[in-house]
Amino acid sequence: MLKGKSALITGSTSGIGLGIARTLAGQGCNIMMNGLGDPEKIEATRVALETEFGITARFHGADMTRPDEISSLVETTAAAFGTVDILVNNAGIQHTAPVEEFPPDRWAAIIAINLSSSFYTIHHTVPQMRRSGWGRIINIASVHGLVASANKAAYVAAKHGLIGLTKVVALETAGSGITSNAICPGWTRTELIEPQIVARAEALGVDIEAGGRSMLAEKQPSQQFVSIGQLGQLALFLCSPGADQITGTAIPIDGGWTAQ
Ligand SMILES: NC(=O)c1ccc[n+]([C@@H]2O[C@H](COP(=O)([O-])OP(=O)(O)OC[C@H]3O[C@@H](n4cnc5c(N)ncnc54)[C@H](O)[C@@H]3O)[C@@H](O)[C@H]2O)c1
Structure with missing residues (x-):
């Protein structure tokens, strides 16, 4: 596809x-990877994408706190593939603390990575999406772009901001062949939430699995984690012709979290 x-x-x-x-x-799309991590592992992941799916995968290590590096990331992607057809703003970090104890440097980092980086990628990508007359902007927000939880001042502010940015870009690009949408996952078992699961397990004096179940019981009515594969399928649908008229939305995939 x-x-x-x-x-x-x-x-x-x-x-x-x-x-x-x-x-x-898996649908034949060439990929520009980005992110932090062990260079050898990243290279192995890149090669695996190429061999498993028969596509071209590249990696650019731009730090999402650095506007100059983000500009280079977009330029390098366009140079490698001709255009950036699909932009997925997904990089994100978390820090939890009460607002009066929230470290200012964590506030700044979360706003930079979870919100401002998406402005910069979009700013640099939209002109060439307009030239090609097609584009998909998919911002990985969160249920925390729609509702709040205690101890997440920066994360909730950034994700609410990201949904606002999604809507503005949708209005400015409407009818151009570009769509701009946000995906709002609930609890998804990744490294990002592992510290919260560990903290919950320690607070309750239970094992990690029971800590995870307690977090689900508190927020996610399905009592099941969202899977990474399900999020991939939603992103893929937003890239399909069936989604041509879906723009400016914030789509929850959260086991009922935000229905409450
Ligand atoms: N896991 C969940 O329950 C959940 C729920 C809702 C939303 N999200 C969002 O999904 C997105 C992905 O998170 P995840 O759960 O897969 O966590 P993750 O920690 O596995 O992935 C985060 C990615 O961002 C990258 N990253 C972090 N700082 C960076 C920086 N300065 N520059 C470049 N890359 C950087 C990391 O290297 C990693 O590739 C985030 O935006 C997160 O807020 C996650």
Whole structure:
């Protein structure tokens, strides 16, 4: 379905971003990976994408706190593949603390990575999407772009902001062949939430699995984690012709979290 197209996926060295990369690559899409991690592992992941799916995969290590490096990431992707057809803004970090104890440097880092980086990627990508008359912007927000939880001041602010940015870009690009949408996952078992599961397990004096179940019981009515594969399938649907008129939305995939 995506043969000959290219996707730039920020934060695709692990978790949800890597899952989306695998799903899009499975449809013939060329991939620009980005993210942090051990260079050897990243290279092995890149090669695996190429051999498993017969596509071209590249890696650019832009730090999402650095506007100059983000500009280079977009330029390098366009140079490698001709255009950036699909932009998935996925890189993200978390820090939890009460607002009066929230470290200012964590606030700044979360706003930079979880929100401002998407402005920069979109800013640099939209002109060439307009020239090609087709584009998909998919922002990985969160249920925390729609509702709040305690101790997540920066994360909730950034994700609400990301949904606002998604809507503005949708209005500005409407009718151009470009769509701009946000995906809002609930709990998904990745490295990002592992510290929260560990903290919950320690607080309750239970094992890690029971800590995870307790977090689900508190927020996610299905009592099941969202899977990385399910998020990949939703991103793929947003790239399909069936989604041509879906723009400016924030789509929950959260086992009922935000229905409450
Ligand atoms: N896991 C969940 O329950 C959940 C729920 C809702 C939303 N999300 C969102 O999904 C996205 C992916 O998170 P995940 O759960 O897969 O976690 P993850 O930790 O596995 O992935 C985060 C990715 O971002 C990259 N990254 C972090 N800082 C970076 C930086 N400065 N520059 C470049 N890349 C950087 C990491 O290297 C990694 O590839 C995030 O935006 C997160 O907020 C996750």
